[in-house]
Amino acid sequence: MRRLLLVLLALALLGLGLSRLVAFRAELTDLLPPARGPATTFLLGELRNGAATTLMLAAIEGAPEPELARLSRDLGEALRQSGRFSFVGNGAQDFSEAERDLLFRYRYLLSAATAPPLFEAPALRAGMERLLAGLRSAAAPLVARFGFADPAGVFLDTMRGWLGESRVELRHGVWFAGTGQEGTKQEGAGQDGAGPPRALLLARLAGTGSDTEAQAAAMAVFHEAFTRAGRGAGRGAGPGEARLLLSGPGVFAAEAAAAVRADVEMIALLSGLLILGFLLWRFRSALVLAAVAVPLLAGMLAGLAAVAAWHGAVHGAAFGFGMTMLGVVVDYPLLLLGQRRPKGEGEEEAVAGAARRIAPSLLLAAGSAALGLTAMLASDVPLLRQLGLFGAAGLLAGVAVTRWLLPSLLPATPPPLRPLPGPVLAALAPLRGRRRLLLAAPLAGLALLATGGPRWEDDLARLSPVPEAQRALDAELRGQLGAPDVNLLVAFTAPDAEAVLRLSERIDAALAPLVARGALAGFDSPSRYLPSAATQRARQAALPAPESLRARLAEAAAGLPFRPDAFRPFLDGLAESRALPPLTVADLATAPVLAARLSPMLAPRGAAWQGLVIPAGVSDPAALRQALTALGEPAILFIDVKAETTGLVLAASREALFWAAAGALGVLALLALGLRGGGPLAALRRGAPILAALLVTLAALALLDQRLTPFHLAALLLSAGVGIDYALFLARPARDPAEARRGLEAVLTCAVTTLLTFGLLALCATPVLRGIGLTVAIGVTAAFLLSLALAPRPAR
Amino acid sequence: MNSPRRRALLALVLALVLPLVLPAPPALAAPLTLEGAMAALAAEPGGTASFTEEKAIPQLDIPLPSSGTLSWTPPDRLEKHTTFPEEEILRADGDRLLFAQPGRGIRRELSLDQSPEIRPLVESVRATLAGDLPVLRRYFEIDFRPEGEAGRWRMVLTPLSARLRVAVQGIEITGQGGGLRHVVTRASEGVTRLAITPRP
Numbered sequence: 001m002r003r004l005l006l007v008l009l010a011l012a013l014l015g016l017g018l019s020r021l022v023a024f025r026a027e028l029t030d031l032l033p034p035a036r037g038p039a040t041t042f043l044l045g046e047l048r049n050g051a052a053t054t055l056m057l058a059a060i061e062g063a064p065e066p067e068l069a070r071l072s073r074d075l076g077e078a079l080r081q082s083g084r085f086s087f088v089g090n091g092a093q094d095f096s097e098a099e100r101d102l103l104f105r106y107r108y109l110l111s112a113a114t115a116p117p118l119f120e121a122p123a124l125r126a127g128m129e130r131l132l133a134g135l136r137s138a139a140a141p142l143v144a145r146f147g148f149a150d151p152a153g154v155f156l157d158t159m160r161g162w163l164g165e166s167r168v169e170l171r172h173g174v175w176f177a178g179t180g181q182e183g184t185k186q187e188g189a190g191q192d193g194a195g196p197p198r199a200l201l202l203a204r205l206a207g208t209g210s211d212t213e214a215q216a217a218a219m220a221v222f223h224e225a226f227t228r229a230g231r232g233a234g235r236g237a238g239p240g241e242a243r244l245l246l247s248g249p250g251v252f253a254a255e256a257a258a259a260v261r262a263d264v265e266m267i268a269l270l271s272g273l274l275i276l277g278f279l280l281w282r283f284r285s286a287l288v289l290a291a292v293a294v295p296l297l298a299g300m301l302a303g304l305a306a307v308a309a310w311h312g313a314v315h316g317a318a319f320g321f322g323m324t325m326l327g328v329v330v331d332y333p334l335l336l337l338g339q340r341r342p343k344g345e346g347e348e349e350a351v352a353g354a355a356r357r358i359a360p361s362l363l364l365a366a367g368s369a370a371l372g373l374t375a376m377l378a379s380d381v382p383l384l385r386q387l388g389l390f391g392a393a394g395l396l397a398g399v400a401v402t403r404w405l406l407p408s409l410l411p412a413t414p415p416p417l418r419p420l421p422g423p424v425l426a427a428l429a430p431l432r433g434r435r436r437l438l439l440a441a442p443l444a445g446l447a448l449l450a451t452g453g454p455r456w457e458d459d460l461a462r463l464s465p466v467p468e469a470q471r472a473l474d475a476e477l478r479g480q481l482g483a484p485d486v487n488l489l490v491a492f493t494a495p496d497a498e499a500v501l502r503l504s505e506r507i508d509a510a511l512a513p514l515v516a517r518g519a520l521a522g523f524d525s526p527s528r529y530l531p532s533a534a535t536q537r538a539r540q541a542a543l544p545a546p547e548s549l550r551a552r553l554a555e556a557a558a559g560l561p562f563r564p565d566a567f568r569p570f571l572d573g574l575a576e577s578r579a580l581p582p583l584t585v586a587d588l589a590t591a592p593v594l595a596a597r598l599s600p601m602l603a604p605r606g607a608a609w610q611g612l613v614i615p616a617g618v619s620d621p622a623a624l625r626q627a628l629t630a631l632g633e634p635a636i637l638f639i640d641v642k643a644e645t646t647g648l649v650l651a652a653s654r655e656a657l658f659w660a661a662a663g664a665l666g667v668l669a670l671l672a673l674g675l676r677g678g679g680p681l682a683a684l685r686r687g688a689p690i691l692a693a694l695l696v697t698l699a700a701l702a703l704l705d706q707r708l709t710p711f712h713l714a715a716l717l718l719s720a721g722v723g724i725d726y727a728l729f730l731a732r733p734a735r736d737p738a739e740a741r742r743g744l745e746a747v748l749t750c751a752v753t754t755l756l757t758f759g760l761l762a763l764c765a766t767p768v769l770r771g772i773g774l775t776v777a778i779g780v781t782a783a784f785l786l787s788l789a790l791a792p793r794p795a796r
Numbered sequence: 797m798n799s800p801r802r803r804a805l806l807a808l809v810l811a812l813v814l815p816l817v818l819p820a821p822p823a824l825a826a827p828l829t830l831e832g833a834m835a836a837l838a839a840e841p842g843g844t845a846s847f848t849e850e851k852a853i854p855q856l857d858i859p860l861p862s863s864g865t866l867s868w869t870p871p872d873r874l875e876k877h878t879t880f881p882e883e884e885i886l887r888a889d890g891d892r893l894l895f896a897q898p899g900r901g902i903r904r905e906l907s908l909d910q911s912p913e914i915r916p917l918v919e920s921v922r923a924t925l926a927g928d929l930p931v932l933r934r935y936f937e938i939d940f941r942p943e944g945e946a947g948r949w950r951m952v953l954t955p956l957s958a959r960l961r962v963a964v965q966g967i968e969i970t971g972q973g974g975g976l977r978h979v980v981t982r983a984s985e986g987v988t989r990l991a992i993t994p995r996p
Contacts, residue, residue: 066891135853136860136862136882138878138886138895139895140851140985141983144855144986172891173907173909562855562857563855563857566855
């Protein structure tokens with residue numbers, strides 16, 4: 001009694017400690033096999049630590065617009081000062097004095113407009129007339145500041161081209177989406193205009209995003225800064241009214257873990273209560289019930305600890321899988337207690353004796369189930385490895401605790417079990433030994449053929465346990481911020497940044513005619529922001545000498561009210577531009593806005609540099625591909641993100657199928673070894689109900705229109721592992737009818753508890769958990785009925 | 797006692813005594829002060845006036861003229877609608893400043909709170925029209941002088957911010973009672989003279 005309480009206490013403390021220590025992740029790449037080609041290598045690299053992994057999107061809503069704007073400004077300021085972000089955009093930021101000076105100095109080197117015609121009299125004349133109109137306007141101070149040094153307006157045009165890209169509306173000086181005006185609201189139109197007003201922010205983490213801790217810290221900075229901004233409210237709305245909506249990889253990881261945890265907790269509570277009630281009724285002793293929990297807890301902890309120790313962090317999906325699926329460990333103590341020979345049937349058997357007696361079957365069942373899962377350890381999909389390890393470690397720990405620890409925690413002779421209701425047993429009795437039930441297997445095969453076989457899930461997003469609402473918010477914020485998920489990409493690598501920029505310029509030249517033709521709406525490229533040094537030098541060479549320009553200036557200014565020396569800064573600027581060293585990536589430390597624009601598209605990758613060109617509004621992908629192929633540059637990859645990820649997901653599923661089959665073979669082999677004197681034939685006979693149950697389950701899933709994922713396969717393996725218990729224990733020769741009835745009762749109790757968990761799991765919100773629930777519930781029912789059908793008829 | 801006679805007597809006494817008891821309208825009494833001018837400005841209900849403007853820019857031989865209307869809606873909406881030589885709208889409304897040139901499809905908006913170099917220039921006219929002395933004093937040193945008869949005054953605003961003083965050396969505003977007449981802005985890129993004519 002005291003030992004039992006101590007053990008339970010120790011397990012609870014261990015669990016608490018583990019859940020604090022273990023880091024959770026939700027990286028999509030964990031669900032995928034390693035890359036097998038340049039396109040997938042690139043894609044996985046991007047998913048793992050590409051530009052998208054460092055981007056955080058945020059919105060503030062739920063207060064009047066001026067208050068939202070104030071919160072956005074305060075939050076943006078606090079984020080910029082935190083030093084954790086390389087860029088924070090909310091519409092309020094502008095070029096700093098230093099950055100503006102730098103870009104102004106380099107105006108003729110950066111602008112694509114720099115060419116000899118720009119410095120001929122007609123172009124100069126047009127620029128002067130534009131300048132004069134600008135000087136008349138209220139914008140005169142700005143115009144006068146730059147116009148006399150740059151009458152062609154090259155600098156302001158360049159700035160406008162860069163900043164004007166943002167499609168986000170500026171209100172109260174910050175980015176806003178949604179009108180919030182009555183009457184303009186449209187149902188379900190969350191993209192632009194409609195909906196409540198929202199101040200939008202966008203932040204790029206400094207460093208790469210694969211660092212889970214940096215992600216979590218960045219989220220904390222966001223929330224803390226927002227709370228502080230809210231507290232400083234004072235005027236207008238109270239601080240509690242506005243809400244911060246956040247999205248990004250770190251948020252995904254946290255939300256995924258939280259969602260899985262919430263589902264697991266809900267299931268644990270509901271099914272826990274149901275199972276508790278059922279078992280309490282059967283065992284008539286709270287003490288025995290508490291003891292039953294020991295192997296269960298030990299199994300779950302062992303699984304979690306094993307994965308955490310081996311992988312460092314546990315994937316949210318593996319956590320959900322492990323915690324719920326290891327519920328089947330409860331079978332082992334149930335079988336032990338159910339098979340004990342109670343008082344009144346010859347001499348009473350102690351628990352330890354029963355444990356010794358059934359140990360071969362128990363260990364064989366658990367061992368083969370664990371073996372089936374262990375096969376997945378050889379997979380190169382990280383999640384499959386985690387799933388295999390979680391399940392195998394949990395099952396083995398559970399059975400070991402049942403066999404060797406549990407007998408010493410229980411009273412030697414606990415009260416006999418309450419028999420199951422007669423009608424239930426009477427209903428099941430005719431099924432025993434009815435081999436014809438096995439016909440279900442060919443029927444299931446036919447159903448599978450008729451439905452075209454199991455369908456595979458190919459959407460990566462649906463494999464992830466990130467809640468639907470969070471993904472929808474992410475898509476909505478992306479739409480509102482004008483940063484939609486890119487589907488087509490042009491990627492290229494080169495030894496250095498200069499070579500990447502030159503390649504980018506060749507792609508620019510190849511794509512420009514396609515834009516003119518309407519094959520694509522436009523594109524963004526690194527060379528648009530930073531031309532290669534070669535191009536900058538070519539532009540320098542095109543700049544006229546100040547002496548030759550003087551005459552043209554006079555000609556252009558004829559009849560205009562400019563004084564003779566008005567354009568002296570222009571001539572000085574040209575002379576300076578001709579002598580400048582080209583601007584390179586290394587010089588951008590003083591140009592944070594430009595660097596932030598450039599960094600997603602131009603970044604070092606290991607020893608090389610990577611460039612990205614992002615086409616938008618592609619209506620003719622074939623023309624795009626052809627134009628790129630025509631460049632004859634093997635370093636340029638044209639990537640269809642959707643097609644590539646779909647291929648990877650299917651590869652992951654195929655791999656899971658392969659390892660599941662390998663696991664099944666291993667199980668059969670172990671059965672053949674374990675069933676002494678039986679050989680392969682006996683193994684096949686014991687395995688037959690399980691194989692049939694697998695077929696039936698696959699057919700049922702196909703009929704239910706479930707798309708199979710690696711999780712389904714892992715669940716199938718586990719339900720097969722559970723089914724082996726049933727097959728082995730129902731096939732045990734019974735000493736007398738009472739023992740045969742006890743065997744059936746014990747197995748039925750296992751099946752009922754499993755169904756109480758997984759039946760509920762099938763109602764879960766997380767698609768992954770729902771899939772597991774359905775698979776196991778169907779698989780276990782089928783395995784129980786078919787095992788019963790193959791069991792020996794009781795001796796009369 | 798005859799009541800009509802008594803009432804007439806009372807009226808006479810009141811007519812003689814009341815002016816001594818009640819304060820006189822400020823404009824007519826003591827010499828005009830900054831506070832007095834501000835009070836008069838604040839009492840104005842707002843409305844529309846015509847304006848002409850001339851910008852003298854050092855790099856140009858001749859000043860650049862423009863004209864249009866000014867609309868003032870207390871407490872904080874001021875619109876300068878230029879109609880010649882080209883349509884242009886400059887509107888300060890609360891924290892927002894709108895700049896639009898419909899003919900060129902240009903429309904920009906910014907937050908005054910976020911533009912420390914533009915805000916004082918807007919407030920030099922807007923806070924003056926509103927008679928809001930605390931706001932004026934937040935951005936400027938004020939040199940106020942009454943000028944001659946009929947409630948004329950002149951006020952020179954010097955930016956308190958040294959950074960702004962590099963760009964704008966001073967703003968001189970002249971007015972009469974609660975109305976503005978001239979705004980002369982001396983800036984490094986030139987001198988702008990704005991003349992305001994109230995509409996009948």
